[in-house]
Amino acid sequence: MKSIGGFGILVAASAIAPAPAHAHLVETGFGAFYDGIAHVAVTPADLLVVVALALLAGQRGTRAARHALFALPIAWFAGGIIGARWPAMAALPLLTTLSFAIAGALVALNASVRDLGVAALAVAAGLLHGLVNGATMAPAGSVGLALAGAVSAIFFVTALLSAEVTALPTGWSRIVVRVAGSWIAASGLLMFGWLVRSAG
Amino acid sequence: MRHPRARGASRIVVATILALVSAVASAHQESGQAAGFLAGLAHPVSGMDHVLAMIAVGLWGAVLGPPAIWVLPVAFPVVMAFGGLLGLLGIVLPGVEVGIAVSAIVLGAMVATEVRPPVALAAVIVAFFAIFHGHAHGRELPEGTSALLYSLGFVVATGLLHAVGIVLGVAHRWPAGRQLVRVAGGGVALAGLLFLWRAIA
Numbered sequence: 259m260k261s262i263g264g265f266g267i268l269v270a271a272s273a274i275a276p277a278p279a280h281a282h283l284v285e286t287g288f289g290a291f292y293d294g295i296a297h298v299a300v301t302p303a304d305l306l307v308v309v310a311l312a313l314l315a316g317q318r319g320t321r322a323a324r325h326a327l328f329a330l331p332i333a334w335f336a337g338g339i340i341g342a343r344w345p346a347m348a349a350l351p352l353l354t355t356l357s358f359a360i361a362g363a364l365v366a367l368n369a370s371v372r373d374l375g376v377a378a379l380a381v382a383a384g385l386l387h388g389l390v391n392g393a394t395m396a397p398a399g400s401v402g403l404a405l406a407g408a409v410s411a412i413f414f415v416t417a418l419l420s421a422e423v424t425a426l427p428t429g430w431s432r433i434v435v436r437v438a439g440s441w442i443a444a445s446g447l448l449m450f451g452w453l454v455r456s457a458g
Numbered sequence: 459m460r461h462p463r464a465r466g467a468s469r470i471v472v473a474t475i476l477a478l479v480s481a482v483a484s485a486h487q488e489s490g491q492a493a494g495f496l497a498g499l500a501h502p503v504s505g506m507d508h509v510l511a512m513i514a515v516g517l518w519g520a521v522l523g524p525p526a527i528w529v530l531p532v533a534f535p536v537v538m539a540f541g542g543l544l545g546l547l548g549i550v551l552p553g554v555e556v557g558i559a560v561s562a563i564v565l566g567a568m569v570a571t572e573v574r575p576p577v578a579l580a581a582v583i584v585a586f587f588a589i590f591h592g593h594a595h596g597r598e599l600p601e602g603t604s605a606l607l608y609s610l611g612f613v614v615a616t617g618l619l620h621a622v623g624i625v626l627g628v629a630h631r632w633p634a635g636r637q638l639v640r641v642a643g644g645g646v647a648l649a650g651l652l653f654l655w656r657a658i659a
Contacts, residue, residue, distance in 0.1 A: 302606045355606075366532055433528040440532045441613045444539035448609035451546030451596060 316423020337388025359446025516623020545596025
């Protein structure tokens with residue numbers, strides 16, 4: 259019992275304690291806007307949460323997809339501005355991992371999340387990942403442009419995926435979406451364990 | 459006054475030193491991503507015990523038909539990752555290698571004998587063995603690679619092995635194919651016996 263309590267404290271501390279925000283904004287050579295686009299492509303945690311939320315929104319139908327399409331990028335941008343302003347509070351790998359693991363699990367379960375629930379999830383994930391993005395982009399300068407690039411990529415991926423999933427007929431294609439969700443959730447679980455082990 | 463040739467030689471020396479002394483790489487790209495994903499992708503196929511058990515899950519799903527054909531591959535990765543989480547956290551699970559070997563025996567036997575339990579029971583059986591497979595993989599996660607991409611590659615490879623089993627299981631629709639699928643299940647079970655012998659010996 260004592261060890262479980264200690265483990266809980268370790269996990270909570272790891273989740274809250276900010277790790278050093280290692281800058282890893284990719285330099286494409288085309289400017290900050292494109293660096294921001296590339297950043298999403300080469301940051302698996304960001305890409306996975308966007309994909310998972312887009313799949314979830316698509317599963318839940320057109321209205322939910324429309325909510326997510328705007329809620330996620332706007333929240334991401336807002337989080338990015340906050341993260342750039344206060345970068346010290348920003349690297350929370352356990353929480354970002356949990357965010358895409360939860361979104362993936364909801365997709366795998368084909369969970370009946372309401373439209374507003376999807377939007378709330380998109381806002382929470384967007385703020386969290388945007389916060390980390392802002393902090394990592396701040397040292398490279400041109401945060402606004404880089405964030406605009408990242409948010410454009412997120413909008414694009416969300417629009418394409420959620421629209422595709424919304425239009426899918428029932429049957430195998432929708433099962434493939436659920437399988438993709440289970441893979442994302444499973445990757446998140448493994449990553450979570452790796453982070454806790456590293457923190458210990 | 460220095461000779462021009464000596465001046466040229468010293469410039470070459472300085473240029474060579476500058477070329478060889480690498481600057482601190484303060485920017486920016488995450489390293490080891492591709493390596494991490496490929497390492498994860500290769501990991502499940504590096505052990506025949508894992509490969510056969512994963513394919514047997516797909517085969518059994520195909521034998522059972524809908525909804526088991528997709529419930530098992532959806533459930534397995536998540537439960538396996540939970541086992542991996544236990545392994546990563548250092549939580550000891552006794553008899554992991556024996557559990558993996560028994561998984562091949564049981565799953566292969568299910569395919570060979572065409573046992574058709576309720577979907578929930580089939581999912582519980584598969585999930586039970588998934589914990590052993592995940593635990594073994596969790597302990598083996600290498601240091602220094604991109605953990606998330608390694609995990610993703612690992613999960614994707616596992617899913618693809620299930621898909622191989624499902625595709626092979628399509629043959630179950632035809633009488634000759636049905637016999638082939640059953641033989642394949644028997645082969646997995648026999649291989650499981652060999653794995654068990656190795657694990658115990």
